[in-house]
Amino acid sequence: MAITEVERRRGQLAALSIAAVVIIVGVPLWWRTTETYRAWLPVSQIKDLAKLQLHLSADVEVVFARGTVTPEQQKKVPLTQTQDEEHAVDEDTTLRYRYETKYRTATIMEEDALKKPTAAEADLSLHVLSESPCGSLVVYVIPESSSLLPEDVNVYIGQRRTALVRISAQMRVGKTLEQLLAHLEPRIKQVLQVMSFSHTDITVALSDRVRFRPGNKESIADSMRAFKSSPGYEITFSLLNPDPKSHQLHWDIEGAVQTYIQPLLTKLSPLANFSIDSQTLYYTMLGVTPRFDSSLEAYTLNADSLAHVINPVEARLGSNAASSNPVLNFLLYVPDIRHSPLYIHDHRKQEVPSNAFHSPRWGGIMVYNVNGFYGSETEFPVHVNINMAKVMGVFLAQLRLLLGVQSLSPPPGFLVAPCGSTGLADWELDRLMWSRSVENIATATTTITSLAQLLDQIGNIVINDNIAQQVSSAVTSLQLAMAELEVGNLGFALQYSKEAILASEKAFFDPSLLHLLYFPDDQKFAIYIPLFLPMCVPILLSMLKIVSEARQRRREKQAKKE
Amino acid sequence: VCALHNSAGQFFSSGHTNNWAVLVCTSRFWFNYRHVANTLSVYRSVKRLGIPDSHIVLMLADDMACNHRNPKPATVFSHKNMELNVYGDDVEVDYRGYEVTVENFLRVLTGRLPPSTPRSKRLLSDDRSNILIYLTGHGGNGFLKFQDSEEISNVELADAFEQMWQKRRYNELLFIIDTCQGASMYERFYSPNIMALASSQVGEDSLSHQPDLAIGVHLMDRYTFYMLEFLEDIHPASKTNMNDLFKVCPKSQCVSTPGHRTDLFLRDPGSVLITDFFGSVRKVELTMDAINLTDPINPVNGEEQKEVYSYADQLPVSEIIHQKPKQKDWHPPDGFILGLWTLILLVFFKTYGIKHLKHIF
Numbered sequence: 001m002a003i004t005e006v007e008r009r010r011g012q013l014a015a016l017s018i019a020a021v022v023i024i025v026g027v028p029l030w031w032r033t034t035e036t037y038r039a040w041l042p043v044s045q046i047k048d049l050a051k052l053q054l055h056l057s058a059d060v061e062v063v064f065a066r067g068t069v070t071p072e073q074q075k076k077v078p079l080t081q082t083q084d085e086e087h088a089v090d091e092d093t094t095l096r097y098r099y100e101t102k103y104r105t106a107t108i109m110e111e112d113a114l115k116k117p118t119a120a121e122a123d124l125s126l127h128v129l130s131e132s133p134c135g136s137l138v139v140y141v142i143p144e145s146s147s148l149l150p151e152d153v154n155v156y157i158g159q160r161r162t163a164l165v166r167i168s169a170q171m172r173v174g175k176t177l178e179q180l181l182a183h184l185e186p187r188i189k190q191v192l193q194v195m196s197f198s199h200t201d202i203t204v205a206l207s208d209r210v211r212f213r214p215g216n217k218e219s220i221a222d223s224m225r226a227f228k229s230s231p232g233y234e235i236t237f238s239l240l241n242p243d244p245k246s247h248q249l250h251w252d253i254e255g256a257v258q259t260y261i262q263p264l265l266t267k268l269s270p271l272a273n274f275s276i277d278s279q280t281l282y283y284t285m286l287g288v289t290p291r292f293d294s295s296l297e298a299y300t301l302n303a304d305s306l307a308h309v310i311n312p313v314e315a316r317l318g319s320n321a322a323s324s325n326p327v328l329n330f331l332l333y334v335p336d337i338r339h340s341p342l343y344i345h346d347h348r349k350q351e352v353p354s355n356a357f358h359s360p361r362w363g364g365i366m367v368y369n370v371n372g373f374y375g376s377e378t379e380f381p382v383h384v385n386i387n388m389a390k391v392m393g394v395f396l397a398q399l400r401l402l403l404g405v406q407s408l409s410p411p412p413g414f415l416v417a418p419c420g421s422t423g424l425a426d427w428e429l430d431r432l433m434w435s436r437s438v439e440n441i442a443t444a445t446t447t448i449t450s451l452a453q454l455l456d457q458i459g460n461i462v463i464n465d466n467i468a469q470q471v472s473s474a475v476t477s478l479q480l481a482m483a484e485l486e487v488g489n490l491g492f493a494l495q496y497s498k499e500a501i502l503a504s505e506k507a508f509f510d511p512s513l514l515h516l517l518y519f520p521d522d523q524k525f526a527i528y529i530p531l532f533l534p535m536c537v538p539i540l541l542s543m544l545k546i547v548s549e550a551r552q553r554r555r556e557k558q559a560k561k562e
Numbered sequence: 563v564c565a566l567h568n569s570a571g572q573f574f575s576s577g578h579t580n581n582w583a584v585l586v587c588t589s590r591f592w593f594n595y596r597h598v599a600n601t602l603s604v605y606r607s608v609k610r611l612g613i614p615d616s617h618i619v620l621m622l623a624d625d626m627a628c629n630h631r632n633p634k635p636a637t638v639f640s641h642k643n644m645e646l647n648v649y650g651d652d653v654e655v656d657y658r659g660y661e662v663t664v665e666n667f668l669r670v671l672t673g674r675l676p677p678s679t680p681r682s683k684r685l686l687s688d689d690r691s692n693i694l695i696y697l698t699g700h701g702g703n704g705f706l707k708f709q710d711s712e713e714i715s716n717v718e719l720a721d722a723f724e725q726m727w728q729k730r731r732y733n734e735l736l737f738i739i740d741t742c743q744g745a746s747m748y749e750r751f752y753s754p755n756i757m758a759l760a761s762s763q764v765g766e767d768s769l770s771h772q773p774d775l776a777i778g779v780h781l782m783d784r785y786t787f788y789m790l791e792f793l794e795d796i797h798p799a800s801k802t803n804m805n806d807l808f809k810v811c812p813k814s815q816c817v818s819t820p821g822h823r824t825d826l827f828l829r830d831p832g833s834v835l836i837t838d839f840f841g842s843v844r845k846v847e848l849t850m851d852a853i854n855l856t857d858p859i860n861p862v863n864g865e866e867q868k869e870v871y872s873y874a875d876q877l878p879v880s881e882i883i884h885q886k887p888k889q890k891d892w893h894p895p896d897g898f899i900l901g902l903w904t905l906i907l908l909v910f911f912k913t914y915g916i917k918h919l920k921h922i923f
Contacts (some may be wrong), residue, residue: 067624224845234829307845311612311798311842314616321681352850356849357846357848359844361690389857394853397849423853511674513674514665523834
């Protein structure tokens with residue numbers, strides 16, 4: 001009897017200790033060994049970023065030349081004004097624009113500069129005097145009597161960051177400073193719309209965050225044309241010669257790129273890296289047969305057939321791009337002798353002066369006729385030197401459009417200076433930098449928030465340390481970029497936004513984040529039951545036995561007491 | 563203004579600027595010839611309608627054209643009587659053989675490829691790309707079999723599409739699947755702008771078209787066969803819309819009931835052109851301005867010493883001839899092992915007696 005009692009106690013102790021080991025040691029061990037390694041992510045900061053509040057700020061300096069303000073008014077100037085505009089794009093995104101306007105009078109040297117005969121020369125000498133930082137503007141107010149601007153023009157927008165505004169006749173005398181400022185305000189607002197960021201530009205740049213309903217047709221066309229922000233672009237120039245037996249073409253592409261294209265790309269270097277290459281393709285025809293127009297004695301391609309030109313050519317182009325950057329293709333097509341000359345006609349059957357067309361997010365094609373360079377008795381093949389200045393003029397215009405430099409029609413009374421030899425005015429660069437910074441920030445915030453959401457939803461993905469580090473650095477860069485935008489340091493804001501987007505893309509597209517471990521519940525049960533059930537059944541049953549015996553004993557004791 | 567309005571009208575209708583296609587055949591072995599033929603027929607149509615190879619990711623799990631059992635090597639036919647060789651001489655397969663796995667397929671879709679992956683193996687789409695995804699193979703209720711050893715479930719596929727949407731990797735997506743119970747694969751999609759077609763409903767099998775007695779296997783599946791017939795009538799400028807594609811292969815021809823799903827798609831299917839997905843009609847704008855460049859070209863500095871490159875000597879014969887023999891590892895002198903064995907044998911026979919020698923001689 002006693003032996004069985006000891007044995008029973010031993011059995012109970014054994015069962016209890018096995019259960020204890022299983023629960024205290026086994027369960028945590030199983031939990032630790034089957035959990036996935038997830039490094040810490042700054043989730044709260046990412047949640048804050050989901051609600052994007054962008055503050056953009058631009059500095060404007062308004063300089064009054066002699067003759068625009070009276071001596072008493074001159075004493076009240078200089079003063080500073082700040083204007084704020086707020087727009088809510090959708091429930092997660094708000095924009096605030098701030099314009100800090102400083103008023104002052106012109107210095108002696110500026111007055112001398114404004115005395116130059118033409119507006120372009122005045123612009124140049126003003127630029128020599130002081131160079132405005134990125135993102136800021138200087139507006140010179142000149143009197144109505146000034147001869148710098150032609151009759152019907154009231155505003156001249158220069159190549160750099162200056163504008164000349166002429167006050168109208170009624171502001172000559174007897175008006176107070178407030179009235180003068182009130183008169184100037186709409187003009188300056190118009191200048192800002194043209195030279196600095198505008199609400200339409202910024203909302204287009206936010207298209208990654210906010211999916212717009214089809215609204216203005218032109219704005220949609222603009223947003224689809226330019227390439228999205230990318231750390232680099234590959235540009236390829238191709239010369240297509242379908243008829244080498246007749247034309248032996250020579251183009252100085254290296255020199256042309258160095259002289260005409262490289263200055264633009266150097267100016268755009270804060271935005272992205274560019275790599276250029278070129279090739280010549282022989283026996284590549286356009287996929288469309290042009291029609292012969294007897295009235296012009298020439299072959300024509302009408303605008304509708306242009307859409308089918310690109311595909312057959314693209315198959316031949318090849319690409320030696322070693323990165324995943326977008327490729328811009330610029331093709332120069334010299335028609336074969338049987339289809340020369342070849343002109344492109346628009347929808348109204350008018351000849352297109354540049355004889356070129358471009359495709360959004362792809363590149364451009366220009367048709368270059370060489371039949372004028374030789375007579376009918378020459379010996380074939382004819383050696384032709386291509387006029388690279390003309391060709392590059394067209395390609396440069398297409399490149400500007402494809403990279404996002406909008407060609408807007410200025411308001412009436414405005415005269416915009418041509419963009420100069422680099423192909424890009426300083427204020428155009430500023431506009432591009434504003435929209436690129438906003439686009440980068442919008443894309444980076446969307447990427448980071450969706451990555452955080454994804455990692456939250458799918459518990460099985462391993463988060464390595466390098467991904468956590470990339471995410472943290474992306475979040476830091478984003479915060480810095482937004483702070484710099486608020487202050488108005490455009491250059492730094494763009495740099496930080498580029499770092500943010502690089503880090504966020506690297507984190508999002510890391511190859512280790514592949515979720516292959518989708519286990520539906522029934523499969524999970526199917527795997528664990530054969531492993532754990534045979535082990536748990538004896539333990540459970542012995543636990544139950546112990547409990548029932550204890551209860552029975554207590555009942556016996558109760559019965560004995562009574 | 564007129565030109566801009568017209569081209570803006572074109573933009574407004576579809577919203578995409580480029581087209582991509584991801585065509586996947588998931589089964590291997592000779593008797594699954596029809597799956598490779600399916601994929602190659604769609605590849606052929608898509609190329610004919612304009613999508614270039616650089617925008618097509620073609621994944622074939624097995625090589626039928628050069629299979630040992632192919633009586634007509636270097637060809638893959640889609641119709642008996644060998645009317646149409648869909649293999650041709652212009653096929654660019656991006657993922658072949660064992661590279662076609664669930665992991666690689668999901669990596670292509672989500673973009674999470676190792677940095678060394680070449681451009682031709684990547685899906686470099688952006689937010690203005692229309693993507694056509696075509697899958698074929700053996701499938702079941704909620705899964706598609708890859709390579710006879712693994713499977714992709716409809717939940718994983720839906721999650722992959724959602725990740726593509728989050729990163730704005732597509733504008734619109736057309737998903738076509740030709741497997742048994744194909745409709746189960748698109749049941750779980752929840753991202754916007756996806757249109758899906760399947761060759762059969764849940765519980766039905768997709769059947770193959772007809773065998774060719776010379777080649778000895780079934781050449782194509784019914785749904786893709788009739789779809790190929792339908793696509794042969796489409797040319798790059800045609801205006802046929804998606805409602806016609808939904809009518810392809812009715813139950814009388816297909817035996818199974820093809821299904822489609824358009825509730826996630828924003829536009830009305832009647833306004834979606836076939837060439838929006840299968841072809842690549844580019845939007846075009848006329849260049850109205852040119853920049854006036856007046857500077858003469860700077861002659862490129864000729865003095866710049868360009869680095870002279872040359873090939874490394876692949877086979878340095880002179881060095882090889884006059885080379886000293888390589889130091890081999892030391893071995894004991896030749897007779898040593900023989901002598902050692904003789905010693906062992908002698909000791910053995912000494913111990914146990916010489917009469918055992920007779921077993922050797």
